[in-house]
Amino acid sequence: MDGGANVVTGRLASPGAVMLRTIGLMSGTSLDGVDAAYVETDGEHISRLGPAVTLPYDPALRRDLRLLLDRAPELSPDDPFLRHCEARLTARHAEAVAAIGLDADVVGFHGQTILHAPGGAAPRTWQIGDAATLAKRCGMTVAWDFRSADVAAGGQGAPLVPVFHAALAAPLPKPLAILNLGGVGNVTWIGPGGDLLAFDTGPANGPLDDWARRSIGADYDRDGHLTLAGQPDGAVLGRMLAHPYLAAPPPKSLDRLDFDRALREAGAGALSPADGAATLAAFCACAVAAAARHFPEPPLQWLVAGGGRRNPGLMRALQGALEAPLRPVEVAGWDGDALEAQAFGFLAARVARGLPLTYPSTTGAPRPITGGRLVGSLL
Ligand SMILES: Nc1ncnc2c1ncn2[C@@H]1O[C@H](COP(=O)(O)OP(=O)(O)OP(=O)(O)O)[C@@H](O)[C@H]1O
Numbered sequence: 001m002d003g004g005a006n007v008v009t010g011r012l013a014s015p016g017a018v019m020l021r022t023i024g025l026m027s028g029t030s031l032d033g034v035d036a037a038y039v040e041t042d043g044e045h046i047s048r049l050g051p052a053v054t055l056p057y058d059p060a061l062r063r064d065l066r067l068l069l070d071r072a073p074e075l076s077p078d079d080p081f082l083r084h085c086e087a088r089l090t091a092r093h094a095e096a097v098a099a100i101g102l103d104a105d106v107v108g109f110h111g112q113t114i115l116h117a118p119g120g121a122a123p124r125t126w127q128i129g130d131a132a133t134l135a136k137r138c139g140m141t142v143a144w145d146f147r148s149a150d151v152a153a154g155g156q157g158a159p160l161v162p163v164f165h166a167a168l169a170a171p172l173p174k175p176l177a178i179l180n181l182g183g184v185g186n187v188t189w190i191g192p193g194g195d196l197l198a199f200d201t202g203p204a205n206g207p208l209d210d211w212a213r214r215s216i217g218a219d220y221d222r223d224g225h226l227t228l229a230g231q232p233d234g235a236v237l238g239r240m241l242a243h244p245y246l247a248a249p250p251p252k253s254l255d256r257l258d259f260d261r262a263l264r265e266a267g268a269g270a271l272s273p274a275d276g277a278a279t280l281a282a283f284c285a286c287a288v289a290a291a292a293r294h295f296p297e298p299p300l301q302w303l304v305a306g307g308g309r310r311n312p313g314l315m316r317a318l319q320g321a322l323e324a325p326l327r328p329v330e331v332a333g334w335d336g337d338a339l340e341a342q343a344f345g346f347l348a349a350r351v352a353r354g355l356p357l358t359y360p361s362t363t364g365a366p367r368p369i370t371g372g373r374l375v376g377s378l379l
């Protein structure tokens with residue numbers, strides 16, 4: 001593992017450091033809405049974590065974004081439907097900034113990923129969102145396009161949150177694993193010397209959400225009722241676990257739809273709603289256990305962020321698959337719903353300061369890579 005990611009100390013602001021007021025915005029692969037969070041940071045240290053909000057997308061926007069995921073490989077950037085979605089998405093992000101109710105020196109605008117294909121002959125990653133319009137509406141400088149420089153340099157372009165995780169976790173005992181359970185799962189392992197290893201573990205809530213929609217007409221398996229009522233199907237689970245992604249060494253990252261076909265072909269469709277949900281939860285848990293086999297040392301504990309920590313069936317499956325204790329990040333005093341949005345405030349400060357966003361051990365980039373672009377009046 002490349003140790004070059006021992007980059008952030010997580011100390012409180014040192015005297016003289018330029019602290020920026022930031023608002024981070026993240027709209028993740030679940031397509032459920034946008035999270036916004038206020039952070040004061042110089043991109044290395046965090047001096048204040050302020051208010052956070054989540055604004056859900058309206059059902060029509062959610063449905064249209066889901067359509068865009070399917071159509072993204074063939075879409076041109078000026079496709080009228082895409083532009084229409086982008087305008088509504090940007091407007092919702094402007095509302096999220098307004099809902100924070102504080103001024104910021106820089107806003108970190110991730111945008112909505114509609115395609116992520118970092119490997120191959122024509123590597124690309126595509127986040128939609130109109131940063132110039134957001135900057136104008138908010139009257140603030142906006143950092144955006146966080147992933148493409150890393151992908152252009154040969155990295156995976158994801159995950160980006162590890163440098164923020166490292167800053168937050170500075171006081172905690174190591175080795176430590178921080179697991180995000182969004183539509184896709186991703187993990188940051190932090191070693192005793194502060195070195196990082198990070199990658200996407202596999203599907204998390206994404207397939208469960210699709211399953212809940214198809215089998216019971218719900219947006220997701222609220223409080224894990226379906227998952228808890230079922231039993232994993234061993235044969236289907238075995239076929240899912242044969243997917244080569246799980247054994248492949250990092251660096252690695254996923255598109256939200258990367259596993260769709262494989263999961264369909266594994267035969268989950270024939271299961272009852274409850275057994276299907278339990279099987280998908282078990283698959284997510286086994287994928288996380290497979291991820292742990294890539295760590296240089298086992299973690300002392302797992303801290304879990306993202307919506308999946310609210311699914312007790314998923315948490316039970318995970319604890320059954322992992323050796324170290326697994327707890328929501330709230331035990332460390334963090335906000336598991338706001339963490340990714342906070343990360344994009346932190347990363348916006350790194351963009352503003354020209355600090356690297358990614359490292360060989362977080363995305364497989366050949367060297368530390370700066371990235372992101374700024375639009376607006378300040379800095
Ligand atoms: N009360 C709950 N019970 C069960 N599952 C829940 C609950 N609340 C949220 N979730 C799950 O969490 C998902 C949203 O998680 P989150 O907001 O962390 O994802 P995201 O940020 O969109 O994705 P990613 O991190 O992959 O970009 C929902 O789609 C749902 O599956």
Ligand SMILES: CC(=O)N[C@H]1[C@@H]2OC[C@@H](O2)[C@@H](O)[C@@H]1O[C@H](C)C(=O)O
Nearest residue numbers: 029113116158159160161182184186
């Ligand atoms: C391309 C993309 O948007 N990837 C997301 C997705 O959602 C979770 C996982 O896959 C993660 O790698 C990444 O998001 C987080 C914020 C990251 O980059 O760290």
